[in-house]
Amino acid sequence: xxxxxxxxxxxxxxxxxxxxxxxxxxxxxxxxxxxxxxxxxxxxxxxxxxxxxxxxxxxxxxxxxxxxxxxxxxxxxxxxxxxxxxxxxxxxxxxxxxxxxxxxxxxxxxxxxxxxxxxxxxxxxxxxxxxxxxxxxxxxxxxxxxxxxxxxxxxxxxxxxxxxxxxxxxxxxxxxxxxxxxxxxxxxxxxxxxxxxxxxxxxxxxxxxxxxxxxxxxxxxxxxxxxxxxxxxxxxxxxxxxxxxxxxxxxxxxxxxxxxxxxxxxxxxxxxxxxxxxxxxxxxxxxxxxxxxxxxxxxxxxxxxxxxxxxxxxxxxxxxxxxxxxxxxxxxxxxxxxxxxxxxxxxxxxxxxxxxxxxxxxxxxxxxxxxxxxxxxxxxxxxxxxxxxxxx
Amino acid sequence: xxxxxxxxxxxxxxxxxxxxxxxxxxxxxxxxxxxxxxxxxxxxxxxxxxxxxxxxxxxxxxxxxxxxxxxxxxxxxxxxxxxxxxxxxxxxxxxxxxxxxxxxxxxxxxxxxxxxxxxxxxxxxxxxxxxxxxxxxxxxxxxxxxxxxxxxxxxxxxxxxxxxxxxxxxxxxxxxxxxxxxxxxxxxxxxxxxxxxxxxxxxxxxxxxxxxxxxxxxxxxxxxxxxxxxxxxxxxxxxxxxxxxxxxxxxxxxxxxxxxxxxxxxxxxxxxxxxxxxxxxxxxxxxxxxxxxxxxxxxxxxxxxxxxxxxxxxxxxxxxxxxxxxxxxxxxxxxxxxxxxxxxxxxxxxxxxxxxxxxxxxxxxxxxxxxxxxxxxxxxxxxxxxxxxxxx
Ligand SMILES: Cc1cc2nc3c(=O)[nH]c(=O)nc-3n(C[C@H](O)[C@H](O)[C@H](O)COP(=O)(O)OP(=O)(O)OC[C@H]3O[C@@H](n4cnc5c(N)ncnc54)[C@H](O)[C@@H]3O)c2cc1C
Ligand SMILES: Cc1cc2nc3c(=O)[nH]c(=O)nc-3n(C[C@H](O)[C@H](O)[C@H](O)COP(=O)(O)OP(=O)(O)OC[C@H]3O[C@@H](n4cnc5c(N)ncnc54)[C@H](O)[C@@H]3O)c2cc1C
Numbered sequence: 001x002x003x004x005x006x007x008x009x010x011x012x013x014x015x016x017x018x019x020x021x022x023x024x025x026x027x028x029x030x031x032x033x034x035x036x037x038x039x040x041x042x043x044x045x046x047x048x049x050x051x052x053x054x055x056x057x058x059x060x061x062x063x064x065x066x067x068x069x070x071x072x073x074x075x076x077x078x079x080x081x082x083x084x085x086x087x088x089x090x091x092x093x094x095x096x097x098x099x100x101x102x103x104x105x106x107x108x109x110x111x112x113x114x115x116x117x118x119x120x121x122x123x124x125x126x127x128x129x130x131x132x133x134x135x136x137x138x139x140x141x142x143x144x145x146x147x148x149x150x151x152x153x154x155x156x157x158x159x160x161x162x163x164x165x166x167x168x169x170x171x172x173x174x175x176x177x178x179x180x181x182x183x184x185x186x187x188x189x190x191x192x193x194x195x196x197x198x199x200x201x202x203x204x205x206x207x208x209x210x211x212x213x214x215x216x217x218x219x220x221x222x223x224x225x226x227x228x229x230x231x232x233x234x235x236x237x238x239x240x241x242x243x244x245x246x247x248x249x250x251x252x253x254x255x256x257x258x259x260x261x262x263x264x265x266x267x268x269x270x271x272x273x274x275x276x277x278x279x280x281x282x283x284x285x286x287x288x289x290x291x292x293x294x295x296x297x298x299x300x301x302x303x304x305x306x307x308x309x310x311x312x313x314x315x316x317x318x319x320x321x322x323x324x325x326x327x328x329x330x331x332x333x334x335x336x337x338x339x340x341x342x343x344x345x346x347x348x349x350x351x352x353x354x355x356x357x358x359x360x361x362x363x364x365x366x367x368x369x370x371x372x373x374x375x376x377x378x379x380x381x382x383x384x385x386x387x388x389x390x391x392x
Numbered sequence: 393x394x395x396x397x398x399x400x401x402x403x404x405x406x407x408x409x410x411x412x413x414x415x416x417x418x419x420x421x422x423x424x425x426x427x428x429x430x431x432x433x434x435x436x437x438x439x440x441x442x443x444x445x446x447x448x449x450x451x452x453x454x455x456x457x458x459x460x461x462x463x464x465x466x467x468x469x470x471x472x473x474x475x476x477x478x479x480x481x482x483x484x485x486x487x488x489x490x491x492x493x494x495x496x497x498x499x500x501x502x503x504x505x506x507x508x509x510x511x512x513x514x515x516x517x518x519x520x521x522x523x524x525x526x527x528x529x530x531x532x533x534x535x536x537x538x539x540x541x542x543x544x545x546x547x548x549x550x551x552x553x554x555x556x557x558x559x560x561x562x563x564x565x566x567x568x569x570x571x572x573x574x575x576x577x578x579x580x581x582x583x584x585x586x587x588x589x590x591x592x593x594x595x596x597x598x599x600x601x602x603x604x605x606x607x608x609x610x611x612x613x614x615x616x617x618x619x620x621x622x623x624x625x626x627x628x629x630x631x632x633x634x635x636x637x638x639x640x641x642x643x644x645x646x647x648x649x650x651x652x653x654x655x656x657x658x659x660x661x662x663x664x665x666x667x668x669x670x671x672x673x674x675x676x677x678x679x680x681x682x683x684x685x686x687x688x689x690x691x692x693x694x695x696x697x698x699x700x701x702x703x704x705x706x707x708x709x710x711x712x713x714x715x716x717x718x719x720x721x722x723x724x725x726x727x728x729x730x731x732x733x734x735x736x737x738x739x740x741x742x743x744x745x746x747x748x749x750x751x752x753x754x755x756x757x758x759x760x761x762x763x764x765x766x767x768x769x770x771x772x773x774x775x776x777x778x779x780x781x782x783x784x
Binding site for chain 2: 031128134138157204206268269283331341342344348373
């Protein structure tokens with residue numbers, strides 16, 4: 001048992017710092033924070049990361065991964081989040097790519113992976129449907145073979161950033177025989193295909209990231225099928241486990257909590273700073289202590305994955321705890337903003353409003369409610385632990 | 393012991409409920425929120441015709457002569473209907489202050505206009521720095537001739553931009569957080585030197601920051617005694633807290649019944665999701681939260697009506713309980729609606745946002761818990777319901 005950094009680790013940390021200092025410019029930071037410029041800016045950033053070889057560190061080295069140790073991963077994540085640098089967009093790099101390099105054929109790997117690495121394509125995830133949320137296997141969007149094409153009909157919902165996407169990876173029904181998990185296929189669909197319609201959904205934070213995607217006789221070449229027809233569920237399940245690693249967001253929550261403390265120092269009312277309020281201090285330290293433990297839970301899972309274990313039900317634990325903590329920090333920030341916590345975006349300057357973070361606190365808190373719903377709701381994660389860990 | 397409403401109170405309740413059902417559905421509310429004023433003059437006129445605007449005023453001024461229970465009954469129904477019209481700002485706060493401290497001629501001048509719907513009011517008390525400290529007032533009123541000149545800024549003023557008349561808390565003597573030395577002034581919102589910028593809060597409210605640049609008012613603008621404004625606002629804030637918490641209880645009840653209804657119709661895994669015991673127990677918990685919040689409200693309204701010696705303690709407890717139960721209920725409501733709960737389209741999010749804004753008005757949970765503790769254990773027992781401490 002030893003969790004201290006080696007000399008190589010320290011050298012690595014210095015390299016990460018030097019890179020961020022140079023590559024993550026103030027201008028880039030500002031544009032990434034502006035929802036109108038976000039897509040362009042994050043793509044620019046990911047291209048910089050790719051040039052450094054760090055955009056997909058956890059991919060197998062042969063496809064472009066960095067071959068980092070768990071400690072290096074930890075160091076990188078800590079440095080990234082302590083600077084408030086947003087994580088990469090997961091849909092291509094963290095979600096579909098692992099499916100492609102694990103289950104795809106050589107042609108598919110050659111065709112898609114380099115473009116994902118270089119952020120040439122923007123991907124979105126087409127799993128959920130109006131009738132298939134937690135019960136994903138109930139999905140109905142149909143793909144019927146017609147010569148060398150599948151013809152896709154149906155609708156996906158809650159598709160994040162479909163409005164930006166060049167490609168969508170979908171679970172579609174190719175057979176309705178047997179168990180519902182059987183007969184699902186994993187299909188890559190070009191968003192420019194005829195018959196696709198994207199309808200925006202305004203979310204609780206008054207932003208537009210969610211969409212409904214309709215498929216009306218969309219023709220998809222058979223070479224876009226991953227693996228075997230009707231076996232998509234197995235591939236998707238492997239992907240879901242991947243999606244959940246890193247979901248604990250420990251480093252991001254640590255940074256957010258530090259930020260809350262800083263903000264609370266500046267809130268002085270009746271001659272007293274909020275940070276000196278014992279009730280407030282208790283709330284902060286309750287979260288901090290949970291985070292200290294979660295940081296090590298996260299490392300334990302990482303270490304076991306590195307030792308060859310597959311991220312299984314442990315990642316459910318990380319998701320539940322990680323999102324609960326994330327939401328508590330967001331709530332704390334709202335409370336620091338007091339009566340300014342409800343401010344909606346406006347053309348007015350923050351200085352006119354009289355508050356610099358009220359609107360941002362509202363936005364992150366409101367959107368943050370989704371973290372316990374998406375990626376498999378926390379109730380579903382608990383069902384997974386009950387079954388897979390406790391054997392119920 | 394009698395928890396029944398009087399015949400008149402039952403009629404009031406039923407008339408609001410009928411109005412909401414027939415004339416104020418969620419789409420109507422949405423279009424009102426989206427309008428430039430963020431309220432409907434037409435609806436307001438209906439309120440006047442139905443007699444609701446007259447409830448707390450004495451019969452000699454054309455009022456209904458109602459007390460805290462009457463207001464509670466109405467506010468609870470307003471909560472259920474998610475009514476965004478400025479009843480609280482105009483009738484409860486602006487009207488309440490006039491009731492509490494107005495001279496006969498001031499009452500005669502302003503109250504009939506409130507009752508017939510022609511005059512909208514607002515209470516301008518918050519400042520950038522003041523958080524939940526009611527006595528933290530920097531805006532000044534300086535004697536000039538036989539009147540006063542006002543300078544300073546008020547922020548997040550509810551109904552501030554639509555109001556015809558403002559009641560402004562300003563310092564006439566003493567230091568920043570002193571309770572003595574605050575005076576209240578009735579100010580024409582269109583007076584020279586009054587500048588308003590409006591923005592929206594997430595619950596749809598149209599609020600304003602209002603600056604006063606050498607605004608001259610006559611001696612007759614002084615509401616109550618010179619330097620004696622704090623006691624007046626403190627008392628009216630007490631009434632306001634009960635009214636707001638009544639609205640909150642209405643919101644909570646609706647959230648619970650809508651969530652229950654949703655889970656009884658939403659199917660996943662081939663069954664309605666209300667059949668999962670994990671969710672049943674959660675809804676039992678939110679049901680109990682609702683009952684607790686309601687009981688606390690009834691306690692507090694009785695204490696207010698009887699002007700009990702430990703009224704402050706009751707009100708702090710009410711605000712703590714309302715915050716806690718409200719948050720519990722809206723978080724569960726969103727979570728149990730899954731993706732639907734994260735949309736702007738469904739009313740669930742809007743009920744949640746209103747509850748959040750109520751929690752952030754006149755002190756949040758931590759604030760009131762601190763006050764409650766000070767009364768229970770502290771040497772520096774507080775004697776202001778929405779004030780941080782006596783330290784100043
Ligand atoms: C912001 C956001 C972004 C999203 N992005 C994407 C995306 O990019 N691509 C995509 O495909 N999907 C996406 N989703 C969809 C997300 O995966 C689903 O919302 C989620 O799976 C829940 O499904 P549902 O919304 O249909 O809720 P439901 O499944 O109807 O669940 C409703 C409630 O019932 C509970 N519940 C359901 N079953 C059980 C059970 N067996 N036991 C106990 N409780 C249960 C749930 O936990 C939840 O609280 C996104 C969702 C959100 C909110
Ligand atoms: C101090 C004490 C005094 C008592 N005095 C008396 C007495 O005077 N007379 C008498 O007749 N009995 C008495 N009892 C017995 C008491 O009523 C039983 O203990 C109780 O009914 C629970 O039964 P059990 O102990 O068999 O637990 P179980 O019924 O086996 O329950 C075990 C656990 O499972 C949970 N559980 C069970 N069913 C469900 C379900 N459907 N859904 C969710 N959770 C469930 C329970 O809540 C409990 O947590 C007493 C018990 C105690 C501890």
